[in-house]
Amino acid sequence: MNKDLHDYPVQFVKGIGPGKAKLLARLEIKTVADALCHIPCRYEDRRLNCRIADLGYELLQSVTGKVISADIINTPRKNMKIFELVVGDGTGFLRAKWFNQPYMKKLFTAGKTVVLSGIVKRDPYSGAGPEMQNPDYEIPGNEQGRDNIHTLRIVPIYRTTAGLGARALRAMMHNIVDFASSRLTEDMPEEILRRYDLLPIKEVFKHIHFPPPEADLNDLNRGVSAYHRRLAFEEFFLLQTGLAVINKGREREKGISFRSEGRLIKRLEKVLPFRLTNAQQRVFAEIQADMRSPGPMNRLLQGDVGSGKTIVALKAMLVAVESGYQAALMAPTEILSEQHYMNVRSLVEELGLRCVLLTGSRKERPLKEIESGDVHIIIGTHALIQENVRFHKLGMVIIDEQHRFGVMQRAMLRKKGLNPDVLVMTATPIPRTLSLTLYGDLDCSVIDELPPRRKQVITRLFREREKGMLYGLIRSEIKKGRQAYIVYPLIEESEKTDLKSAIPGKEAFEKIFPDFRTGLIHGRMKPDEREEIMQSFKKGGIDILVSTTVIEVGVDVPNASLMLIVHAERFGLSQLHQLRGRVGRGTHQSYCFLLAYGKLSEEARRRLDVMVGYTDGFRIAEEDFILRGPGEFFGTRQSGMPDLKVANLVRDARLLSMARKESFKIVEQDPDLSGYPLLRDRVERFWRGKIEIFRTS
Numbered sequence: 001m002n003k004d005l006h007d008y009p010v011q012f013v014k015g016i017g018p019g020k021a022k023l024l025a026r027l028e029i030k031t032v033a034d035a036l037c038h039i040p041c042r043y044e045d046r047r048l049n050c051r052i053a054d055l056g057y058e059l060l061q062s063v064t065g066k067v068i069s070a071d072i073i074n075t076p077r078k079n080m081k082i083f084e085l086v087v088g089d090g091t092g093f094l095r096a097k098w099f100n101q102p103y104m105k106k107l108f109t110a111g112k113t114v115v116l117s118g119i120v121k122r123d124p125y126s127g128a129g130p131e132m133q134n135p136d137y138e139i140p141g142n143e144q145g146r147d148n149i150h151t152l153r154i155v156p157i158y159r160t161t162a163g164l165g166a167r168a169l170r171a172m173m174h175n176i177v178d179f180a181s182s183r184l185t186e187d188m189p190e191e192i193l194r195r196y197d198l199l200p201i202k203e204v205f206k207h208i209h210f211p212p213p214e215a216d217l218n219d220l221n222r223g224v225s226a227y228h229r230r231l232a233f234e235e236f237f238l239l240q241t242g243l244a245v246i247n248k249g250r251e252r253e254k255g256i257s258f259r260s261e262g263r264l265i266k267r268l269e270k271v272l273p274f275r276l277t278n279a280q281q282r283v284f285a286e287i288q289a290d291m292r293s294p295g296p297m298n299r300l301l302q303g304d305v306g307s308g309k310t311i312v313a314l315k316a317m318l319v320a321v322e323s324g325y326q327a328a329l330m331a332p333t334e335i336l337s338e339q340h341y342m343n344v345r346s347l348v349e350e351l352g353l354r355c356v357l358l359t360g361s362r363k364e365r366p367l368k369e370i371e372s373g374d375v376h377i378i379i380g381t382h383a384l385i386q387e388n389v390r391f392h393k394l395g396m397v398i399i400d401e402q403h404r405f406g407v408m409q410r411a412m413l414r415k416k417g418l419n420p421d422v423l424v425m426t427a428t429p430i431p432r433t434l435s436l437t438l439y440g441d442l443d444c445s446v447i448d449e450l451p452p453r454r455k456q457v458i459t460r461l462f463r464e465r466e467k468g469m470l471y472g473l474i475r476s477e478i479k480k481g482r483q484a485y486i487v488y489p490l491i492e493e494s495e496k497t498d499l500k501s502a503i504p505g506k507e508a509f510e511k512i513f514p515d516f517r518t519g520l521i522h523g524r525m526k527p528d529e530r531e532e533i534m535q536s537f538k539k540g541g542i543d544i545l546v547s548t549t550v551i552e553v554g555v556d557v558p559n560a561s562l563m564l565i566v567h568a569e570r571f572g573l574s575q576l577h578q579l580r581g582r583v584g585r586g587t588h589q590s591y592c593f594l595l596a597y598g599k600l601s602e603e604a605r606r607r608l609d610v611m612v613g614y615t616d617g618f619r620i621a622e623e624d625f626i627l628r629g630p631g632e633f634f635g636t637r638q639s640g641m642p643d644l645k646v647a648n649l650v651r652d653a654r655l656l657s658m659a660r661k662e663s664f665k666i667v668e669q670d671p672d673l674s675g676y677p678l679l680r681d682r683v684e685r686f687w688r689g690k691i692e693i694f695r696t697s
């Protein structure tokens with residue numbers, strides 16, 4: 001779509017003006033281009049004109065007739081005026097009623113031809129019929145030269161906002177489409193349109209809003225009409241072209257060729273109590289090959305919870321350190337970075353390396369040592385990408401539990417280094433279509449094997465009345481010497497909900513299990529306190545750790561074999577899966593108990609069933625994707641990805657891979673799209689506010 005339509009305020013389109021423009025702005029429609037992309041959320045079939053004698057009740061139908069009478073009727077109820085219209089078509093009479101819209105009387109005079117579209121009903125009191133309440137109407141010839149837009153056609157239904165009626169919005173959209181149709185120019189490469197049989201843009205916008213009579217209503221409503229297809233393809237294409245440009249740009253940059261003989265790794269292997277699985281070894285070999293090659297690595301490491309990603313990351317860090325660089329590991333929460341710090345430090349200090357922790361709430365800020373190069377490995381949260389953090393020689397960046405960081409944060413951390421290698425790790429496996437979108441700029445490695453001797457976690461659902469039995473099970477596990485997590489959705493009681501929460505929860509469990517040692521951990525505690533509690537739990541000094549979801553990711557205590565999730569119905573699937581991943585890390589049989597309260601919604605029921613039924617993270621991610629829809633899955637918004645307005649990652653997966661293929665091909669030949677100025681402009685605009693695709697050199 002052309003530049004000028006992107007900059008053209010809707011306000012200046014005929015029939016809109018400042019007042020209506022304000023209403024449109026509430027729908028995030030500011031320019032003509034925004035309006036064109038506000039596509040109907042569904043379509044109604046009002047094509048057929050029905051004779052009044054043939055009308056069927058409770059069906060949506062359209063009738064053309066002449067006005068017989070048009071009257072305001074006062075009802076016994078105060079403040080209620082009904083405008084009643086009677087039309088006849090020679091086969092019978094139809095009554096139409098509008099409530100509290102007396103001004104409508106002016107529109108209809110006896111003898112005029114009108115079209116009415118609505119659901120055919122009987123009068124609720126007298127049973128007389130047929131009648132329509134608040135039908136849509138059209139008065140042919142009223143708007144000169146305009147086709148009917150509300151009746152006798154496939155009618156678009158738009159998402160609207162308070163103060164803006166469906167009819168008014170439809171009329172505005174018609175004006176806008178009309179305005180744009182003479183100005184729209186094509187900016188997608190012609191050969192691609194031809195290859196995939198995609199319609200020209202003019203036709204697409206005209207018909208996606210006001211479909212021609214022969215259009216397939218089902219296709220329209222499922223969002224798979226030829227018009228939808230073109231727009232979805234285009235969105236994917238712009239998205240993927242952006243990713244391809246980023247990718248290509250990096251490929252052309254000079255990165256680091258790490259040179260190490262593997263001395264540190266050999267020493268690490270001596271102190272490790274286990275051997276890497278085949279999958280871990282294979283993935284590490286892929287990483288090592290990237291690290292040796294001169295271009296900067298950009299790799300996504302996927303592996304289910306507990307598959308052992310950390311140790312692979314550590315090995316990569318050791319390669320960097322041995323080659324004379326610093327390595328940084330960034331995690332999404334303080335607890336997780338503290339945890340990584342504890343683990344990594346204990347291993348690398350034996351190798352004579354220095355490791356520090358940098359998080360937002362810690363007082364010690366080892367900024368000097370980081371800048372001077374006295375420390376080799378730096379672990380932390382978002383704090384690592386703040387401005388005042390300067391590295392001495394950052395060569396390797398690892399980002400754990402990636403789905404909370406986007407392209408942009410990745411770019412920021414990268415800028416801190418000397419074009420460092422980047423390894424992004426995610427524990428929640430991502431359906432392929434989504435990973436192409438979120439991480440389409442990354443190469444991918446997968447650890448598809450769990451460390452040996454792991455038993456599957458047994459998951460069970462409990463209702464409130466079964467609490468007694470549940471406590472019995474917890475008791476017997478702890479008696480065996482195991483430890484338990486008990487997770488609550490909230491830290492403390494809140495007036496807004498009657499959800500159970502962690503602080504009173506801990507007190508309650510102290511009473512239930514007076515002979516066990518109970519601890520509490522949550523996000524509002526001071527880092528030192530938290531670290532102390534975590535250490536104590538790790539060493540076995542606490543039997544039951546009551547917590548919030550702060551322990552969701554990464555926490556690793558192999559002796560903890562039981563997890564109870566209180567109000568499991570309130571958690572999302574990926575969160576439940578992450579939480580469950582905290583147990584089943586040692587050789588003991590582990591349990592995950594889901595305690596649900598109250599009447600369960602359909603969706604909550606489904607989530608809990610999925611958890612009980614499956615342990616495979618890939619499978620769960622897919623179910624989650626289906627249940628929640630792509631938009632909410634991992635919150636693409638936060639991730640720094642442009643929004644998709646038309647395309648749907650599940651429904652349009654095939655279009656996505658076609659678009660990806662084409663965009664990468666074009667960028668391969670023309671890395672900064674200098675031969676495609678229109679496309680370049682579109683891509684830049686599509687990604688605006690998210691990331692600067694084309695760096696000004």
Ligand code: ADP
Pocket residue numbers: 274275276277280303304305306307308309310311427451452554556558585
């Ligand atoms: P995640 O992939 O979820 O981050 P971690 O890296 O935390 O998993 O590893 C989970 C647990 O498995 C840790 O206790 C780790 O020490 C252990 N582990 C990792 N690799 C192996 C292996 N090859 N054999 C046995 N245990 C392993």
Ligand code: MG
Pocket residue numbers: 309310400427554
């Ligand atoms: Mg981890």
